[in-house]
Amino acid sequence: MAIETVGRRAIFSCAVCTYVLVKRTSYLMHQFLRHDTYVCSNPLCSAAYTGHSELTAIASPSGIPDALGCDLPETERARRARDQAVEDARNQGAQMAMALPPAGSEPDDATL
Numbered sequence: 105m106a107i108e109t110v111g112r113r114a115i116f117s118c119a120v121c122t123y124v125l126v127k128r129t130s131y132l133m134h135q136f137l138r139h140d141t142y143v144c145s146n147p148l149c150s151a152a153y154t155g156h157s158e159l160t161a162i163a164s165p166s167g168i169p170d171a172l173g174c175d176l177p178e179t180e181r182a183r184r185a186r187d188q189a190v191e192d193a194r195n196q197g198a199q200m201a202m203a204l205p206p207a208g209s210e211p212d213d214a215t216l
C-alpha cells in the first residue's frame with residue numbers, strides 16, 4: 105500500500121489500483137486506540153482496508169497546572185522537557201531567595 109502526502113498529511117493509497125483511500129468509519133476501541141476503515145476512491149475498485157490509530161506516548165507534557173496523570177509513557181524528549189522545567193523552577197527559586205533580604209533584617213528606605 106503506497107502513501108501519498110498532501111502538504112504534511114499522509115494519505116494512504118489503494119494497494120491494487122493506487123487511488124487515494126478515504127476513511128469511511130472510525131470508532132474508539134480504547135482510550136488510546138481507534139479502529140479505522142478506509143475505502144478506495146476508485147468506484148470500479150472499491151477495495152476496503154482496516155487498521156488502527158494508536159497513541160503510544162506523551163510527546164509534550166500538559167501545560168495545565170495540577171493536570172491529571174496519564175497512563176502513557178513519556179517520550180525521551182518529553183521527559184527531558186519536564187526535567188528542564190523542574191530545573192528552571194529550582195534555579196528561579198534560588199535566584200529569588202538570593203534577592204530577598206535576610207530574615208529579621210530591617211527593610212531599607214529604597215524598598216519601601
Ligand SMILES: [Zn+2]
Pocket residue numbers: 118119120121122123144145146149150151
Ligand atoms: Zn483501489
